[in-house]
Amino acid sequence: MKYFPIFVDAEHIHCLLVGAGEVAARKCELLLKTPAKITIVAPWICESVKRLVEESEQITFIERKFEDQDIDGKQMIFVATDDELINKHIHDIAHAKHLLVNVVDNTPLCKFITPSIVDRSPIIIAMSSGGVAPVLLRYLRQKLESVIPNKVKLLGNFSEKFRSTVKDALGSVTDRRYFWEEVLDGDIGESILQGNSKQAEAKFDKALIAYRNGDKPTGQVYLVGAGPGDPDLLTFRALRLMQKADIVVYDRLVSPDILELVRRDAEKIYVGKEKSNHTIPQEDINELLARKALDGNRVVRLKGGDPFIFGRGGEEIETLVEHGVDFQVVPGITAATGAASYAGIPLTHRDHAQSVTFTTGHLRDNTINLNWPALVQQNHTLVFYMGLTGLPIICEKLIEHGMPKEMPIALVQSATREDQKVVTGTLEDIVDNPNTALLKPPTLIIVGTVVNLHSSLNWFSQGNVHQ
Incomplete structure (x- = not known):
């Protein structure tokens, strides 16, 4: 370890910054995060540094060339000029007086180096490659920024x-x-x-x-939206909770790739519901969540899409409230936005639709009880969840209540995942399309002229099938 990592109390430090260009501006911005006193010496000043000088009382600007006595009374020196001779000179005289000196982007002339910083003051994470791999360091910093909560x-x-x-x-x-x-x-x-x-x-x-x-702590339930299927669409908070859960209760719409991100030693309980086959009644799921939390566990209820959009999350937290169990809700990208985005179908568009309706196409007693007249509107997009089995009824009812037979329709299976498939057609012909018969749940239905944009805006082409 060539460089000894250390955090210096800047309360009583006086820093000298030689140079007032854009590079100096970046160093000055960093110093201004501390209470350090700053003196800048340069014969000219760029707009960025000028703005910092005008806005901060910490900075004293001296408009002239560097003079040797400028280092007197300073404890830390940054050199940010494009003159190699002056850079070397300042390094030499500072080193002779045992002062900390950093010549920007010239590691051999640095008695200290500034690390790459993740700043969540008072929590500060500093990393260094010793000046040998700055690009790798930026890459690692990006990774850390993505997993460390901003708050x-x-x-x-x-x-x-x-x-x-x-x-x-x-x-x-x-x-x-x-x-x-x-x-x-x-x-x-x-x-x-x-x-x-x-x-x-x-x-x-x-x-x-x-x-x-010596009492056992109480548990809590987190209702977490797992999104439409692609793990990259998880929120940072969802991932954080998944990785510290004691118990994860998940459904059929949670993709295997997302489940892989759950903490390895967590207990996983499957409560998935398939078409016409509810593995565990919803009431039992509600009670299961409450019971596990009351036993002192951190319970994540992992739900496909968003917990509050056709996810029955409201029913689950009502039971938690009845049992006095603390809970939090983490929103997720709902299937409608995920499917539409990955199919290249904007749900709203100035030339096609100024509003959108999310509804369920779930069959009950071989029918779908919806306010069909209200759904048939001009310049409007309809999105049906759980409607694949009821597709013939959906098309029939929309046409019956005045929607044109030629209205475009899209079926999106396994949205955002590698096995995503998109079948397009019209209300009149989509049911008889042989590709429709090959689709399986989960499949989302989008109805509206926005579907016409699919052919030109589609960017995620895996498994696409057209009419």
């Missing part, structure tokens, strides 16, 4: 506020560590991340008393 700083602030309280209550270092792990990784941590500070503090007080008394 993790709230966890840092919360930890600082109650650090002494926990230290006074729990004498053992090990006990304190275990307790903080439960707090930060459990429902208290989630409440903090969601900005519910009062709720988090109330839970914290109870949890600390319970932990000190």
